Amino acid sequence: MALHNWKSPSIKDIAQEAGVSPATVDRVLNGREGVRDVTRKKVDSAMARLGLQSEGESRSAGVQRVAIICESGSSFGGQLERQARVMKADRPQLHISMDTLPSVQFNADRFSQLITRRAREASGIILVCRDDVKINRAVKAAIDDGVQVICLTSDLPNSRRTAYVGIDQIASGATAGWFMGRMLPPQQPGNILLICSSTYRTQEEREIGFRRVLRESFPWLTIRDRVNINDEAETAWHSVKKWLEEGKPLAGIYNTAGGNEGVARALEAFGVQDQVIFTGHELSESSRLLLETGTMDMVLGHDMRREIEQCLAIFEQPLSERSSADVKTPLLIYHRYSYFS
Structure with missing residues (x-):
């Protein structure tokens, strides 16, 4: 457009x-x-x-x-x-x-x-x-x-x-990692799904900050997969759905990209939205609704x-x-x- x-x-x-x-x-x-x-x-x-x-x-x-x-x-x-x-x-x-x-x-x-x-x-x-x-x-x-x-x-x-x-994108990723670690049970191993898109430096920097904090402060949490969704909800839906269909246990999802609605749709389809900590970026009408319903736990935004x-x-x-x-x-x-x- x-x-x-x-x-x-x-x-x-x-x-x-x-x-x-x-x-x-x-x-x-x-x-x-x-x-x-x-x-x-x-x-x-x-x-x-x-x-x-x-x-x-x-x-x-x-x-x-x-x-x-x-x-x-x-x-x-x-x-x-x-x-x-x-x-x-x-x-x-x-x-x-x-x-x-x-x-x-x-x-x-x-x-x-x-x-x-x-x-x-x-x-x-x-x-x-x-x-x-x-x-x-x-x-x-x-x-x-x-x-x-x-x-x-x-x-x-x-x-x-x-x-x-x-915003400082490395700091935003580190913030996501810190809150993810604090919201999950202490010392309990868990799998984290990391969602990215194309070669946007902003997403690469978010990933750097997120990985750094998990490695330093929450080593019991493991990033098992890094999926590419091309910043769209439909691709996010298929990627997360595939992960869940394979029966892999999941403690948290950090979406550095767009398409939060697709991630939420997959979590809700499998009935695990209350069991998985879901953090993403960009406050919009859709992500605001996902926060209010509890499907998303945190949104990192900017003015x-x-x-x-x-x-x-x-x-x-x-x-x-x-x-x-x-x-x-x-x-x-x-x-x-x-x-x-």
């Missing part, structure tokens, strides 16, 4: 019309230092010819062009799209496009090309995707062209991205709207004031008796 809210001339179009580099246009559009007056006038004139506002008018109106590109499970993508719509309604001056692609439809070549296309149109990109060599290359090219790229929730540290905004606002704040910073530091947001822990606003 995709939402496109503008088709105006891109930064590269302006740069070509003005006879300057895209990075220079980016500096002019954001009112940064280091651009000669004659160059600013060239950019202003080019924008006027293309039917756009001048640099001064753009700054006074706070106009921004931001592209959100998300490759994830359908549940996460839907939540991000809803928050983007709310953000656009709150900031009418914000020109925003959004592309969401389900993980099951991922193609590295096409996704990299999408990043390149949006980089021609936007001065800032908010990116959620798996770690892939081709994607890293596309992000580097966008950065070289003066487009800021912020990784949201899942990082691409080898891409030279502008910043990472999100997605706050994180998008952090991304926009980074985009708005002048180059001379911008810090390269990442923005780590608070980990939110939900259970059956949490207050859901």
Whole structure:
């Protein structure tokens, strides 16, 4: 699914019309230092010819062009799209496009090309995707062209991205491991099913934290299987169902990915939802209901709207004031008796 809210001339179009580099246009559009007056006038004139506002008018109106590109499970993508719509309604001056692609439809070549296309149109990109060599290359090219790229929730540290905004994913996995160990009977051996998806760094880091805590503090708990569900409920349902059909004893499930509804469906089908500790990520309408019914024991979440606002704040910073530091947001822990606003 995709939402496109503008088709105006891109930064590269302006740069070509003005006879300057895209990075220079980016500096002019954001009112940064280091651009000669004659160059600013060239950019202003080019924008006027293309039917756009001048640099001064753009700054006074706070106009921004931001592209959100998300490759994830359908549940996460839907939540991000809803928050983007709310953000656009709150900031009418914000020109925003959004592309969401389900993980099951991922193609590295096409996704990299999408990043390149949006980089021609936007001065800032908010990116959620798996770690892939081709994607890293596309992000580097966008950065070289003066487009800021912020990784949201899942990082691409080898891409030279502008910043990472999100929770500490290793800490979130460690938190899941700690609560899992504390909720299960002490010193009693038990099997843990670990559910992952594709090569998202966020899930890999969650797994690192989870395994570390179980190894150090709860060595009687053993991770028996690591299944790949491609971030979707249907795949999760079949994977957990297969595990349970084989009659393997199960003490807990940690889902680092999406598809919590599918895990819950399998547990309920075999009548073991009250016997298995089930922890996952992302508070949604479905996971909230699973907490209330007791099928899920804990959900680890984050404030997605706050994180998008952090991304926009980074985009708005002048180059001379911008810090390269990442923005780590608070980990939110939900259970059956949490207050859901």
